[in-house]
Amino acid sequence: MSRLYHVPLSPFCRKVRLTLAEKQIEVELIEERFWQASPEFMRRNPAGKVPVLRYEGRILTESQAICEYIDETVPTPPLMPRDPRARYEVRRLCAWFDDKFHHEVTANLLYERVNKKLMGQGYPDSRAIKTGSARIKYHLDYMGWLLDQRRWLAGNDMTLADFAAAAHLSCLDYISDVDWTRSPTVHDWYAKIKSRPAFRTLLADQLPGFPPPPHYADLDF
Amino acid sequence: MSRLYHVPLSPFCRKVRLTLAEKQIEVELIEERFWQASPEFMRRNPAGKVPVLRYEGRILTESQAICEYIDETVPTPPLMPRDPRARYEVRRLCAWFDDKFHHEVTANLLYERVNKKLMGQGYPDSRAIKTGSARIKYHLDYMGWLLDQRRWLAGNDMTLADFAAAAHLSCLDYISDVDWTRSPTVHDWYAKIKSRPAFRTLLADQLPGFPPPPHYADLDF
Numbered sequence: 065m066s067r068l069y070h071v072p073l074s075p076f077c078r079k080v081r082l083t084l085a086e087k088q089i090e091v092e093l094i095e096e097r098f099w100q101a102s103p104e105f106m107r108r109n110p111a112g113k114v115p116v117l118r119y120e121g122r123i124l125t126e127s128q129a130i131c132e133y134i135d136e137t138v139p140t141p142p143l144m145p146r147d148p149r150a151r152y153e154v155r156r157l158c159a160w161f162d163d164k165f166h167h168e169v170t171a172n173l174l175y176e177r178v179n180k181k182l183m184g185q186g187y188p189d190s191r192a193i194k195t196g197s198a199r200i201k202y203h204l205d206y207m208g209w210l211l212d213q214r215r216w217l218a219g220n221d222m223t224l225a226d227f228a229a230a231a232h233l234s235c236l237d238y239i240s241d242v243d244w245t246r247s248p249t250v251h252d253w254y255a256k257i258k259s260r261p262a263f264r265t266l267l268a269d270q271l272p273g274f275p276p277p278p279h280y281a282d283l284d285f
Numbered sequence: 286m287s288r289l290y291h292v293p294l295s296p297f298c299r300k301v302r303l304t305l306a307e308k309q310i311e312v313e314l315i316e317e318r319f320w321q322a323s324p325e326f327m328r329r330n331p332a333g334k335v336p337v338l339r340y341e342g343r344i345l346t347e348s349q350a351i352c353e354y355i356d357e358t359v360p361t362p363p364l365m366p367r368d369p370r371a372r373y374e375v376r377r378l379c380a381w382f383d384d385k386f387h388h389e390v391t392a393n394l395l396y397e398r399v400n401k402k403l404m405g406q407g408y409p410d411s412r413a414i415k416t417g418s419a420r421i422k423y424h425l426d427y428m429g430w431l432l433d434q435r436r437w438l439a440g441n442d443m444t445l446a447d448f449a450a451a452a453h454l455s456c457l458d459y460i461s462d463v464d465w466t467r468s469p470t471v472h473d474w475y476a477k478i479k480s481r482p483a484f485r486t487l488l489a490d491q492l493p494g495f496p497p498p499p500h501y502a503d504l505d506f
Contacts, residue, residue, distance in 0.1 A: 124373065124377075125377060126376065126377045126380040126381070126384075128376065128380060129373050129376035129377040129379075129380055130373075132372070132373070132376060133369055133370070133372070133373040133376075136369040136372065137369050148354055148357040148358050149354070151353070151354070151357065152345065152350050152351075152353070152354040155347065155349065155350035155353060155354075156345075156346060156347045156350040158350075159347040159349060159350055160347070163347075
């Protein structure tokens, strides 16, 4: 069986988990404390980070490269459109969330509140929390603006862009850092993606020392 | 005509410039001091960074999304292989250079020595320079290891992975931070890519206050 080395609250691992589950590819999840950099893990992935996927006898790394590979080799259901302009928009938005949103929001909120404690690096920096809390509003508004024009983030079909965004937001929702009242459009989009069978594995995550709030796994949040 | 808003020593802009030139797409280069965030520029790209490409009447952002879009719509010469496994390897390596190499090497050397001064943020941090100088050795060795098994970085054909790597290395070569004697294999690969017509625009770059060393534009370096 395939194996995914991951950490539960990594948006990059979650994007891959959503993609695998949507394609109905069974995978054994192995939690990997990648920051301790065990020699075995470094041998599997010299980049020293998660996700690392063992799939069909090969080791795959880099979440976007993994997701596009899975989509190209397991075409149903499609997570990339066929038209090059639409594909561009999916890739642009994946980069938007995995780079800009990650840097401005996820790193400031999730990594300060959770990863620092897990890695024994002390307490959250209140300036970072403040920055992250301010920036997430701008991003929710941008998503609302996109979703006012389209059924899904990159167009009228669900794509990897929705998984990239939902992967980040679901991690932040685990620590109650998403204000779902800010945009009804974004709330409805998240309700739609949260109710997919592929999302169940994410909603079952439990991090010792960090219990999720009751609304986290509630489809009627 | 198409327009690329860029800065000369940005590896992400250079990857796009190489792709456009290789596809023989003419483009007007507009230098953009994106860190000053002029309102016009922010309107063109809400992410507030370069490259921004105006192409066929549309605004395109995010270098990897741009390059794959160009490759899908202007197929000759191809910069992505057809086989999904080979495509995975190209995307993995683009992420390796644009994320890991960028973070460990480019940010520590180029941004400390050049961008800080341009942006009026003071002097280079000697610890960052030390880290970058140590990490680039590891990356050159990794490239040498790949190139001992393949003609180009991702396989036997030139791809976007070579452009991603060459974009970073050419910026660092402009400030004499690449030790070309470390790996003859990497030296030969760079000589090959440097002699392509698409590379000429990069070799002609001149940054006021930062003259390039004589070997920078020399094909026989």
